[in-house]
Amino acid sequence: MSLSKDTLQVPGFLANGIHVGIKAEGKKDLALLFSTVPSKAVGMFTTNSFKAAPVLIDMEKIESGVAQAILTNSGNANAATGAEGYRDGLATSRIAADGLHIADELVLVASTGIIGQPLPVDKIAGGIGRLVAGLSPQGFTAAEEAIMTTDKFPKIALRKGIIGRKEVTLCGLAKGAGMICPNMATMLAFFVTDADVDASALRSLFRHSVDKTFNAITVDGCMSTNDTVLLLANGIAGNRTVRNGSRAYALFREMLLETMIELSQAIVSDGEGATKVIDVNVTGASSIAEAKKAAYAVANSNLVKTAFFGGDPNWGRIISALGSAGVRMVADSVTVHFEDVAVFAAGMGVRGVEEKLAGIMTSPCIRLRVDLAAGERSFRVLASDLGFDYIKINAHYHT
Amino acid sequence: MSLSKDTLQVPGFLANGIHVGIKAEGKKDLALLFSTVPSKAVGMFTTNSFKAAPVLIDMEKIESGVAQAILTNSGNANAATGAEGYRDGLATSRIAADGLHIADELVLVASTGIIGQPLPVDKIAGGIGRLVAGLSPQGFTAAEEAIMTTDKFPKIALRKGIIGRKEVTLCGLAKGAGMICPNMATMLAFFVTDADVDASALRSLFRHSVDKTFNAITVDGCMSTNDTVLLLANGIAGNRTVRNGSRAYALFREMLLETMIELSQAIVSDGEGATKVIDVNVTGASSIAEAKKAAYAVANSNLVKTAFFGGDPNWGRIISALGSAGVRMVADSVTVHFEDVAVFAAGMGVRGVEEKLAGIMTSPCIRLRVDLAAGERSFRVLASDLGFDYIKINAHYHT
Numbered sequence: 001m002s003l004s005k006d007t008l009q010v011p012g013f014l015a016n017g018i019h020v021g022i023k024a025e026g027k028k029d030l031a032l033l034f035s036t037v038p039s040k041a042v043g044m045f046t047t048n049s050f051k052a053a054p055v056l057i058d059m060e061k062i063e064s065g066v067a068q069a070i071l072t073n074s075g076n077a078n079a080a081t082g083a084e085g086y087r088d089g090l091a092t093s094r095i096a097a098d099g100l101h102i103a104d105e106l107v108l109v110a111s112t113g114i115i116g117q118p119l120p121v122d123k124i125a126g127g128i129g130r131l132v133a134g135l136s137p138q139g140f141t142a143a144e145e146a147i148m149t150t151d152k153f154p155k156i157a158l159r160k161g162i163i164g165r166k167e168v169t170l171c172g173l174a175k176g177a178g179m180i181c182p183n184m185a186t187m188l189a190f191f192v193t194d195a196d197v198d199a200s201a202l203r204s205l206f207r208h209s210v211d212k213t214f215n216a217i218t219v220d221g222c223m224s225t226n227d228t229v230l231l232l233a234n235g236i237a238g239n240r241t242v243r244n245g246s247r248a249y250a251l252f253r254e255m256l257l258e259t260m261i262e263l264s265q266a267i268v269s270d271g272e273g274a275t276k277v278i279d280v281n282v283t284g285a286s287s288i289a290e291a292k293k294a295a296y297a298v299a300n301s302n303l304v305k306t307a308f309f310g311g312d313p314n315w316g317r318i319i320s321a322l323g324s325a326g327v328r329m330v331a332d333s334v335t336v337h338f339e340d341v342a343v344f345a346a347g348m349g350v351r352g353v354e355e356k357l358a359g360i361m362t363s364p365c366i367r368l369r370v371d372l373a374a375g376e377r378s379f380r381v382l383a384s385d386l387g388f389d390y391i392k393i394n395a396h397y398h399t
Numbered sequence: 400m401s402l403s404k405d406t407l408q409v410p411g412f413l414a415n416g417i418h419v420g421i422k423a424e425g426k427k428d429l430a431l432l433f434s435t436v437p438s439k440a441v442g443m444f445t446t447n448s449f450k451a452a453p454v455l456i457d458m459e460k461i462e463s464g465v466a467q468a469i470l471t472n473s474g475n476a477n478a479a480t481g482a483e484g485y486r487d488g489l490a491t492s493r494i495a496a497d498g499l500h501i502a503d504e505l506v507l508v509a510s511t512g513i514i515g516q517p518l519p520v521d522k523i524a525g526g527i528g529r530l531v532a533g534l535s536p537q538g539f540t541a542a543e544e545a546i547m548t549t550d551k552f553p554k555i556a557l558r559k560g561i562i563g564r565k566e567v568t569l570c571g572l573a574k575g576a577g578m579i580c581p582n583m584a585t586m587l588a589f590f591v592t593d594a595d596v597d598a599s600a601l602r603s604l605f606r607h608s609v610d611k612t613f614n615a616i617t618v619d620g621c622m623s624t625n626d627t628v629l630l631l632a633n634g635i636a637g638n639r640t641v642r643n644g645s646r647a648y649a650l651f652r653e654m655l656l657e658t659m660i661e662l663s664q665a666i667v668s669d670g671e672g673a674t675k676v677i678d679v680n681v682t683g684a685s686s687i688a689e690a691k692k693a694a695y696a697v698a699n700s701n702l703v704k705t706a707f708f709g710g711d712p713n714w715g716r717i718i719s720a721l722g723s724a725g726v727r728m729v730a731d732s733v734t735v736h737f738e739d740v741a742v743f744a745a746g747m748g749v750r751g752v753e754e755k756l757a758g759i760m761t762s763p764c765i766r767l768r769v770d771l772a773a774g775e776r777s778f779r780v781l782a783s784d785l786g787f788d789y790i791k792i793n794a795h796y797h798t
Contacts, residue, residue, distance in 0.1 A: 048722035049730050050746075080718060082747040115715040116748035225719055302701065302785075303793060310794030316514040319479060320624055323447035331448050332481075347449075348481040349515035386701075388790050394702060395709030395786065 005138040008158060010169045011194040012036045012236030015139035017146030020127030022075035022113070022120055028146035030124060032096065032131050033070040033173075033190055038106060039232035040199055041067035042206045044214075046227035052079035053089040053119075054109040055226060061108060065199050067232060068106035070190055071096040072147050073124060074175075077186065079115040079225040088119040095125050099132040110228050112149055112175065112186040144173045147188055150393070151176045155266040157259040163248045166239035168195035170255050174263040176270045186226040189214060189263055195252060196235035197242040204244060205253050206231050213260035217268050217382045218299045231256075268382045273389025276308050277365040279382055286375035290327040294372060295381040297325035305386035308366065313357035315343040322370060333373035338366065404537040407557055409568045410593040411435045411635030414538035416545025419526030421474035421512070421519055427545035429523060431495065431530050432469040432572075432589055437505060438631035439598055440466035441605045443613075445626035451478035452488040452518075453508040454625060460507055464598050466631055467505035469589055470495040471546050472523060473574075476585065478514040478624040487518040494520075498527040509627050511548055511574065511585040543572045546587055549792070550575045554665040556658040562647045565638035567594035569654050573662040575669045585625040588613060588662055594651060595634035596641040603643060604652050605630050612659035616667050616781045617698045630655075667781045672788025675707050676764040682777040683770040689726040690778035693771060696724035697782075704785035707765065712756035714742040721769060732772035737765065 014034045023029040043062040045055050061067065071092060078085045089109055097104040111119065134142075144154045155174040160167055174189035197205070210229055235241075242248045268277050280299045285291030298304055301321035307314035315336050322334070336344040341356045343349065360366060413433045422428040442461045444454045460466065470491060477484045488508055496503040510518065533541075543553045554573040559566055573588035596604070609628055634640075641647045667676050679698045684690035697703055700720035706713035714735050721733070735743035740755045742748065759765060 046723075047725075048719065049724075049728055050718050050722035050733075080715060080743070080746065080748055082745060084747075115719075225722060302789070306790055306793035309790065312794070316479060319449050320447065320514075323449035323624060324445075325448075326446070329448055334449075344479065346481060347479065348483075349479055386790065387794065388787060390701070391705055391708065391785065391787050391790060394705035395711070 005141055008140045008156065008171065009137045010171045010192050012234045013192045013194070014135035014137060015143040016131055016134040016136065017139065017142035017144070018127060018131050018134065020123045022073055022123055028142065029073055029075045030127055030131055031072045031143040031146035032135060033143060033192060034100060034135055035068050035192070035232055035234040037234055037236065038066050038068045039234040040065060040197065040202050041108070041230065041232050042203050043228065043230045044207070044210050046224060048225050050080060050225050052077055052111060052226040053081060053085040054078055054111045055228060056086060057089045057093065058108045058110070058228065061105060064105065066106065067108050068102050069096060069100055070108045070110065070230060070232070072110040072188065074147055074149050075113040076111060076117055076119050077113050077115045077226050078111040078119040081116065081118060085119060088121050091121050092119065092124045095128050099128040108230060110188055110226070112147065112188055112226055115225065140171060140173065147173065147175045149175060149186070150272065152270050155263050155270070157262040159255040159259050161251055161255050163195065163239040163242065163251060166237050168193060168237045168239055168252070170195070170259055172259040172263050174267060176267045186224040187214065187267060188226070189229045191231040191256070191259065193233045194236040195233055195242060196237060196239050197233045197252065198244070201242050201244045201249055202231070202233055205249070205256055208253065209257045209260045212257060213264040216380060217264045218296060265382060268384050271384030272393045273387045274384035275387055276385040277382055278308055278385060279365060279367045279380065280370070281367065281378065281380040282370045282372065283378040284371040284373045284375060285377040285379070286328045288377045288379055291377045291379035294322055294325045294327045294370065295379045297321045298368065298370065299381045299383035302386055305383065308385040309387040311361045313338055313343065313361050315349060318368065318370070319344055327372065328374045329372040330374055335371045337369040404540055407539045407555065407570065408536045409570045409591050411633045412591045412593070413534035413536055414542040415530055415533040415535065416538065416541035416543070417526060417530050417533065419522045421472055421522055427541065428472055428474045429526055429530055430471045430542040430545035431534060432542060432591060433499060433534055434467050434591070434631055434633040436633050436635065437465050437467045438633040439464060439596065439601050440507070440629065440631050441602050442507070442627065442629045443606070443609050445623060447624050449479060449624045451476055451510060451625040452480060452484040453477055453510045454627060455485060456488045456492065457507045457509070457627065460504060463504065465505065466507050467501050468495060468499055469507045469509065469629060469631070471509040471587065473546055473548050474512040475510060475516055475518050476512045476514045476625050477510040477518040480515065480517060484518060487520050490520050491518065491523050494524050494527050498531040507629060509587055509625070511546065511587055511625055514624065539570060539572065546572065546574045548574060548585070549671065551669050554662050556661040558654040558658050560650055560654050562594065562638040562641065562650060565636050567592060567636045567638055567651070569594070569658055571658040571662050573666060575666045585623040586613065586666060587625070588628045590630040590655070590658065592632045593635040594632055594641060595636060595638050596632045596651065597643070600641050600643045600648055601630070601632055604648070604655055607652065608656045608659045611656060612663040615779060616663045617695065664781060667783050670783030671792045672786045673783035674786055675784040677707055677782045677784060678764060678766045678779065679769070679782060680766065680777065680779040681769045681771065683772045683774060684776040684778070685727045685774035687776045687778055690776045693721055693724045693726045693769065694778045694780040696720045697767065697769065698780045699782070701785055704782065707784040708786040710760045712737055712742065712760050714748060717767065717769070718743055726771065727773045728771040729773055734770045736768040
């Protein structure tokens with residue numbers, strides 16, 4: 001579906017994004033998502049030991065299971081800013097709450113950008129009146145623009161579905177994970193829906209979908225101090241409440257998973273300097289943890305990533321990465337496929353497949369299948385390749 | 400000490416390196432190290448699940464604790480070659496044994512180069528007569544040349560010491576670990592000494608030194624199918640036997656450790672595309688395993704490595720990498736130093752150190768100190784930075 005400002009609406013939600021002076025050159029840097037009524041809310045956050053102030057604040061607030069607004073600034077991560085940063089984060093949440101005339105507890109905050117610099121609270125305070133006044137049902141594209149940093153394109157997904165004759169809408173906004181300018185990889189993704197979903201169902205749906213998507217992508221194996229995924233469900237659609245185990249549950253989970261797949265794939269495609277997406281599917285593992293370890297060993301291998309950048313179907317690097325992952329496998333029974341072409345089996349390379357592989361390597365997305373022959377578990381991860389632009393972007397920015 | 404052919408000798412050892420046609424353009428590709436008498440022998444090998452045939456062969460042979468020769472070819476790794484590769488590896492060891500008129504059990508083998516291609520046994524067989532005939536006490540530089548692949552410079556270290564009035568000599572040859580041409584990172588290092596060392600002392604000395612050196616370097620976090628470190632001690636010096644706990648033990652350990660430090664640092668300096676060595680020292684960990692995990696998280700972070708390449712003292716990337724390592728730390732008490740300059744403490748960046756850091760970043764080797772404030776254990780790892788040439792070398796080689 002084409003996403004114009006007019007189709008991009010979710011009943012009961014308003015949004016806006018403006019420039020308040022945190023980023024240079026008039027670029028939008030402050031976003032607000034607002035539900036006209038308090039929403040059920042769930043979130044997942046970075047497990048980095050150095051969590052940014054907004055992450056610490058949201059982790060506490062989300063415990064209540066209720067929220068009504070998400071205030072996000074770009075250009076400053078409010079990370080590695082100590083107790084001062086925590087106070088600053090709380091101050092901006094109060095500023096938004098006052099502007100919206102809602103309780104402070106209902107405002108979540110997120111930040112992305114430079115780390116180790118004090119958050120410019122005054123700029124945010126100075127802009128809040130304008131930000132709130134401009135809230136509109138058509139404001140999602142402006143909000144998306146205001147959370148982007150080095151993203152080359154906006155990442156918005158929309159799905160509609162019917163639950164018991166009522167139409168429900170789900171919209172997701174995301175920003176990229178490619179070691180975003182200037183200091184580190186921050187991935188932010190916000191989902192809002194008018195569906196009425198039971199709190200327990202919401203939590204399980206959300207966790208399931210995040211694990212299959214945002215927790216299964218890698219650009220450079222780095223996890224930032226600010227990574228945040230939030231979902232607000234305000235129930236305005238008036239559908240029969242989605243509960244665990246119901247048919248509506250399966251339907252809504254499908255909607256959520258689809259939007260998350262779309263946005264997480266967009267993040268990988270937009271990885272800094274990326275020219276190809278590598279879809280690594282490890283099967284035959286003795287546990288999901290082992291499958292994940294093997295998949296990430298391949299997906300994060302610089303040797304594998306540079307080979308894909310160079311268009312080289314270098315299976316030797318794949319088995320070398322696999323072999324060093326420290327996971328259970330039956331080495332002589334391990335198989336590796338590029339798409340449907342077997343390249344490694346019985347401990348040896350398969351001969352005579354060079355021509356087929358050359359064709360496959362020209363594709364922008366290449367599926368790798370690795371069977372460890374040690375069990376029944378699997379894990380799939382999307383990775384970007386590694387090229388000159390990654391170095392250019394990350395070596396030549398000076399704080 | 401300057402290492403001319405004449406100073407580079409170890410009593411009782413002969414060496415040679417020649418071209419037999421495995422590599423192109425007449426480059427040396429077959430090396431032999433030979434002890435005139437059977438030597439005590441110890442080895443450590445890659446833990447990769449896909450071990451190359453020569454690794455599997457040596458792991459069996461080294462069990463006896465005795466060896467007399469090491470035959471190494473470059474240009475072909477004899478890896479991912481299945482049962483055929485194993486037979487080929489055994490065949491070359493027999494060829495060398497016949498040429499040297501010693502028992503097959505006394506010949507160790509090593510290979511480095513292209514993987515997945517049959518070992519050209521006939522070329523090795525055809526050259527063995529010439530290789531053996533050319534063995535000489537001055538042959539170490541030729542042997543080194545024949546084990547190199549994409550190494551930009553030879554890596555040879557020599558140490559002499561006095562044990563109970565007898566002079567003992569130790570010589571090490573190594574080739575680099577920078578995802579060596581064309582398929583993967585192979586690190587080979589061979590040490591020969593005329594010292595008389597008790598078998599148990601030799602094992603503990605060797606393991607201790609390898610763990611502190613070759614097991615503590617990283618170019619790109621990849622471990623190859625062929626990594627091998629071997630040590631032969633033939634006892635020709637006639638010194639009083641070095642035993643566990645003796646003064647001679649400490650002296651010889653120092654000699655071995657020094658040569659290993661020298662060669663492992665040379666490997667990092669010669670990492671593909673490397674312009675800087677990053678010396679990461681993690682202290683205050685609750686266990687050595689945790690210290691190691693944290694040190695490698697920093698040393699293998701592409702964000703950290705590209706920052707160093709760009710001369711950017713980006714401590715934000717260091718704490719982000721640390722924070723995602725999943726190790727115990729007291730986040731508010733963690734400190735990070737560049738050389739003697741504190742850059743991160745009390746959860747925040749240290750202000751006003753930019754000028755000092757700019758000076759430090761121009762050095763070819765930069766020491767990072769990270770204190771996790773969670774215990775007493777430490778681990779140190781040497782890493783190379785990540786620049787354009789890494790991509791160039793690894794993306795643009797096609798098998």
